[in-house]
Amino acid sequence: MSLPKDFLDKMQELLQDEYDLFIKSYEQEKSLGLRLNLLKTDKDHFIKINHMHLTPIPWVLEGFFYQQADRPGKHPYHEAGVYYIQEPSAMSVGTFVGALPGERVLDLCAAPGGKSTHLASQLQNDGLLVTNEIYPQRAKILSQNIERMGVKNAVVLNESPQTLAKHFPSFFDRIVVDAPCSGEGMFRKDEVAQEEWSLDNVLNCASRQADILEEAATMLRPGGRMVYSTCTFAPEENEQAIASFIERHPEFKIESVDSYEGFSEGRVEWSGYEMEEIKRTYRLWPHRVHGEGHYVAVLKKMEDPEVREPKRQFVKPLKDKKKLAPYLEFAKETFINVPSGDYVLFGDQLYIVPSGMLSFDGLKVVRAGWHLGTMKKNRFEPSHALALSLNQADVKHSISLAADSEEIATYLRGGTLPFEGEKGWYLICVDGYSLGWAKLANHMLKNHYPKGLRWN
Template sequence: MRLHRNLVFAVIDGLYEIFNEEGYADKVVQKLLKRDKRWGSRDRSFIAETVYEIVRWKRLYAEIAEVKEPYSRENLWRIFAVWATLRGISLPDWKQIVPTPTRRIKGRFDELNKIRKFRESIPDWLDELGEQELKKNWDKEINALNQQAPVILRTNTLKISRNKLRSVLEDEHIDTEFIKGYPNALQLTERANVFSTQAFKDGLFEVQDASSQLVADFLDVQPGQRVIDTCAGAGGKTLHLSAILQNKGQIIAMDIYANKLKELKRRARRAGAHNIEPRVIESTKDIKKLYAKADRVLIDAPCSGLGVLSRNPDAKWKLQPEFIHNIKQTQAEILERYSKMVKPGGKLVYATCSILPSENQDQVNTFLSKEIGQDFTFIKDKKILSHQSGYDGFYMALLERKTN
């Protein structure tokens, strides 16, 4: 592979922003890709994939390069040289690239590969927490979460069948395959920009990981019901619920962030989902008004996001132990408060994209032991680990409110 100066400079600029200026990798990459209109799809792929790779393996590469944060541009060039050397890419004779001791880099890599926190490139505290909570599964799980996530589409069954969508995408030169056990999912056989397709503009699909696609089905909704999605965000699961309801009944999509609900409105228009009513949560009154009013309630709770590290590798470096401690308190409060919206005989799903039992089954068990939890019966739960499924780590629990 021949390295092109303008592409590598874009990578260095992106890394500087992510590591030193708190930039989010997805937003930074999005901005970088618009820098030069002359870049083709191969150029853009190089930038996006190289940035994500170096973000993912930051600790390992920095250790080999013998540089410490905050990283100067010179440090970032050294890290880039490690990345290139380990991939067998010949380094050009540019003034930014200091002579690179190839043999020493490879020797150091072999040495550090024996220590999990370096091999999997994670902070010490996260390695300790993962081992404490997942025990013997941690090794395999963190390794799986360091792989590049596949691109999965969810068929919008309000507009098209999965078989028909597959052939429509084929006409646009996007090849996909079915995934066993995921009735609406298509997996790309090769990465491509699906957002530029006519099929996407026509609202025939959404990009949504396979594990996430299981949540709406888990809620057991029936057409005509009133469903509340309490932490709807931009509405990935809300739109799926709308499709299962066949646009019948009502979905109240709630969130504390108005801008996310605005995005949901836009997506709903494209998807042809007409039974969604977005509502911003401005005070506890907005919740209380809906006590005992819903047939189904989805609590897709805010969480550590550790189950989706494969698509958000920069989260490893932004997450802090205090955040996880605080988010658990938030989860407990949300579960207690929002569960009151379920009417007697109705059902509730508590879900997270975390792999930590303390955010998942432990939260559900604690809730069931409280006074409000006495009104609910535990039906079933599903724990999804990335190394077993090949997709995001996820958790979902189904509870039913007693009628007496």
């Protein structure tokens, strides 16, 4: 691995006695991790049924290291959203956020969705998760991962932080700012990050991060928690970014949170300020933990009795029940209990909007909540997202196939399956985990697994 010379010189100056250990970490294999989706499974059950070589990640209750030979991305459980493959150090962010059911949570720079899906697990489909990505193509990938994990209460947006700040003043209980950064902590796993790195880019990133933090601060309600993170080592983007923000915003303080073995305190001497509380922030070094480089700071906004709740304009649900008739007919035939909530139509796409969501006016919406399906002429076609968010207890007809069976492989390749039963929509599951739809007619299950996701 050929690391940039300016980077090496800078790290030697910063780390001094630890520099040799740091450089040796680049000769080691990168650590691989997956995080269980607690909307779909629980730790005890998964451990009983899984066949991988898993070791617990200390800082994530539902996180595990796995081995390269396990290939979890090539398993039906991955398609069913039973787990999310995520870099181990990055999982620490969700742990420090600690979202609680019922809260309003924002992931401001969210693609591809690792941290958002972690927050969704914590919320347990109770509350509101707004997950945003400024780049359209990355926002699409984010939306696909929200879908795969079966999240019902997430709104996916494709907006700038400035636009969101105007729309959501003092609104969120918790905000994640996983800021775009120079990516130094990813050099071991991402050659592109090495190629794009420069000292000038570090400064450009630091400037952009300051702007993003300003917008995030206006969206956090008094008493709320904001978690700032980067995957870089640069003090300009870490300690200096946080110390400068605290200087500008005395209404914020750095929270003291539990640390984990191998986590290092933030360095006051790198911050540019005499601010002892910088020690409450954390660095994850690849020579100290099994993971890549990361930095995390947990900030709390002080309560302020002078701050009044702004006037809010909430989403207006669909009132005309006639427009819902095809869906309601499908729901009556398919569900044991018809889902309740505020229905909205985006064109011909039907959603249930999470409770407490503000108006969509002026926002670029990628996913408006729980995507139920498409309103066709005189009929309703359920979405893949709906299938992935259900379990067998929710529907009248379901089939569970074994993960190692030929039938599940046939289904994932888009093939039909012979079956005897009552006509209608069937939820196809793998070992009890929902995977997709099929429709039974003439003793055959017609496959509705999305063509773009099918196995070769």
